[in-house]
Amino acid sequence: MDVSNTSTPRQSGGPATVMIVGAGPVGLLLANLLQKWGVSFRIIEKNTGPSTETKAMAVHSRTLEILRDLGLSEQAISNGFTVNQFSLQSNARRVLNYNFSYLDAAYPLLLSLPQPMLEKILLERLEASGGSVEWNTELVDLQNQQGCVQMGLRHGDGSDERLTVRWAVACDGARSTVRQCLGLSFDGASYERFFMLADADIEWSGKPDEGAFFLSAREGYVAVAPINAQSRYRLFIEMPYALPAEGERPSLSLESFQQLCEGRGQKMTLSNITSTTLAAFQHRRVQSLHHGAVFLAGDSAHIGSPIGGQWMNLGMSEVYNLAWKIAYVDQGLAAPSLLQSYNEERYPVALQAESMAHRLTTLITLEHRALVWLRDNVLPLLSRWRTVQRKLPSMVSGHHYSYAKSDYIQESLTKKQRTHWHKKDRKLRFKTAVPRAGQLAPDVELWQAPGTPPRHLIDLFHGTFTLLIFSAADQFSSLLPDYYALADTVQQDYPGIKAYCVIDALSSAEAPLEHSTLLDPDWRLHKRYHARAGTLMLIRPDGYIAFQGPDATTLMTYLHLRSGLLKGAKRTAACATDSAVLQL
Numbered sequence: 001m002d003v004s005n006t007s008t009p010r011q012s013g014g015p016a017t018v019m020i021v022g023a024g025p026v027g028l029l030l031a032n033l034l035q036k037w038g039v040s041f042r043i044i045e046k047n048t049g050p051s052t053e054t055k056a057m058a059v060h061s062r063t064l065e066i067l068r069d070l071g072l073s074e075q076a077i078s079n080g081f082t083v084n085q086f087s088l089q090s091n092a093r094r095v096l097n098y099n100f101s102y103l104d105a106a107y108p109l110l111l112s113l114p115q116p117m118l119e120k121i122l123l124e125r126l127e128a129s130g131g132s133v134e135w136n137t138e139l140v141d142l143q144n145q146q147g148c149v150q151m152g153l154r155h156g157d158g159s160d161e162r163l164t165v166r167w168a169v170a171c172d173g174a175r176s177t178v179r180q181c182l183g184l185s186f187d188g189a190s191y192e193r194f195f196m197l198a199d200a201d202i203e204w205s206g207k208p209d210e211g212a213f214f215l216s217a218r219e220g221y222v223a224v225a226p227i228n229a230q231s232r233y234r235l236f237i238e239m240p241y242a243l244p245a246e247g248e249r250p251s252l253s254l255e256s257f258q259q260l261c262e263g264r265g266q267k268m269t270l271s272n273i274t275s276t277t278l279a280a281f282q283h284r285r286v287q288s289l290h291h292g293a294v295f296l297a298g299d300s301a302h303i304g305s306p307i308g309g310q311w312m313n314l315g316m317s318e319v320y321n322l323a324w325k326i327a328y329v330d331q332g333l334a335a336p337s338l339l340q341s342y343n344e345e346r347y348p349v350a351l352q353a354e355s356m357a358h359r360l361t362t363l364i365t366l367e368h369r370a371l372v373w374l375r376d377n378v379l380p381l382l383s384r385w386r387t388v389q390r391k392l393p394s395m396v397s398g399h400h401y402s403y404a405k406s407d408y409i410q411e412s413l414t415k416k417q418r419t420h421w422h423k424k425d426r427k428l429r430f431k432t433a434v435p436r437a438g439q440l441a442p443d444v445e446l447w448q449a450p451g452t453p454p455r456h457l458i459d460l461f462h463g464t465f466t467l468l469i470f471s472a473a474d475q476f477s478s479l480l481p482d483y484y485a486l487a488d489t490v491q492q493d494y495p496g497i498k499a500y501c502v503i504d505a506l507s508s509a510e511a512p513l514e515h516s517t518l519l520d521p522d523w524r525l526h527k528r529y530h531a532r533a534g535t536l537m538l539i540r541p542d543g544y545i546a547f548q549g550p551d552a553t554t555l556m557t558y559l560h561l562r563s564g565l566l567k568g569a570k571r572t573a574a575c576a577t578d579s580a581v582l583q584l
Helices: 025-037 061-069 073-079 115-128 177-182 254-261 311-330 336-364 369-382 386-397 415-419 480-493 524-528 552-561
Strands: 018-021 041-044 081-083 085-090 093-099 110-112 138-145 148-154 160-165 167-170 187-203 210-215 221-226 232-239 269-285 294-296 421-423 426-428 465-474 497-504 517-519 536-539 545-549
Touching: 018 025, 018 160, 025 041, 025 061, 025 115, 025 311, 061 073, 061 311, 061 386, 073 115, 081 221, 085 369, 093 369, 093 386, 138 177, 148 167, 167 177, 167 311, 177 294, 187 254, 232 254, 254 269, 269 336, 311 336, 465 480, 465 524, 480 497, 480 552, 536 552, 545 552
Parallel strands: 018 041, 018 167, 085 210, 167 294, 465 497, 497 517
Antiparallel strands: 081 110, 085 093, 138 148, 148 160, 187 232, 187 269, 210 221, 221 232, 421 426, 465 536, 536 545
């Protein structure tokens, strides 16, 4: 891994299309995505090499799906530690339990993976694909112009560089130089509390794959999050008052941490303590993630309480939303106005994440006796409900966020069309939730002939819009020619869409057009998507449902007026994802 001080040239000849400022996990993910999409870029970082401090360590299920797009999810899991549940315990009583195995997702887990390891995985992937980070290169000036960004850089050898790029993306953290150059406010305040952090070996009665918040009558709370299978934990202690002056701060010794863990209803024995830190946290945000040709993502745009491990994951989801839109516009497949949907979709999500962190903080720091009693006695009763048990982990995993209010999303199915239909004269009801436009498309393991490797629906979405045409019919149906004609028309008019007919057949030999067919002999896809005959579902490259409708006319109207895609467009650049579409 080359981390020399000399700046390296960008990935290909000619001026870069995108400048990424900051090479943390958010910036590195964006660089990898643009590399895959075939969008030229540069990524600069003022530090001399990758970070070594373990800041964030929670990698949520949705983030693993994003890493899957780059073929990195299994590597991340093998280098991390799987956490299956996280509980809230008060005076030795379990109040709430987040069981991640209940997630209806490709990865029903929470991964504990130190940030330096995640960055290492992303950096190695970038370098293996021909990309590189320009270390020891600092942004010193930025001017947001009409349709472009003018920038000034200072390299490690003291030389200066002026350049112009089409877009710039700020991934440079809470002290963002990009944000300061734009003169953007960072509104919010400091929490009236401070936190003590450490990594330690801990003996307690919990399971090795379990983390917990411990509440009691004592001030503040103690949280432990597993780091590995050898009883190594991240210890997190909150003190409910402002950070004291330098000479009055508590000691960060083993004895001090051990004392603060006493009287929490759980006996914990600490040893081998390292990486001790004392810090105050803030909640702040910009007013918009999009300013002209500049986009902000991650901590450059918002910071908040670390409870729930949201912020690194939030930033990575933001650039996953942004990367395909930049690629579609850059390649001439979509109108530039599509980029406006980045802020429209992601800013409300950032506010939701901040609100959730506030609610969790309030819940675990209650002091009023009556409210504490309600929390400790009512919540255990509510959490017995299966619906609540399944909903809790999705609230922190990143799967429950919706873009339903986006101008680029359209739901055209009625409630009756989504929930009731007949299969061979038999009325079916569903145990699973009804997918809605604006939500993440549920993953399904696709039907495969016995002895063939498993394949997942989620892999179709990577690199293209995916149109699913549900036939609710076998290969002999008289309806199929019209469905296949629709698939061909959509693909010809919109080269950024790949269309599949979902039919009741056992093998591709029975399908009229193998290249655009998904086999569904046991109706697992129809059932999971609550899809009756003729249902059309368009899923974006980031896995979100852009459109649901009952007929071709409604779909074509949506594509023309609301999708942002350009009819009759010709791709202006080759894309690595062109050859990565799943062949079935």
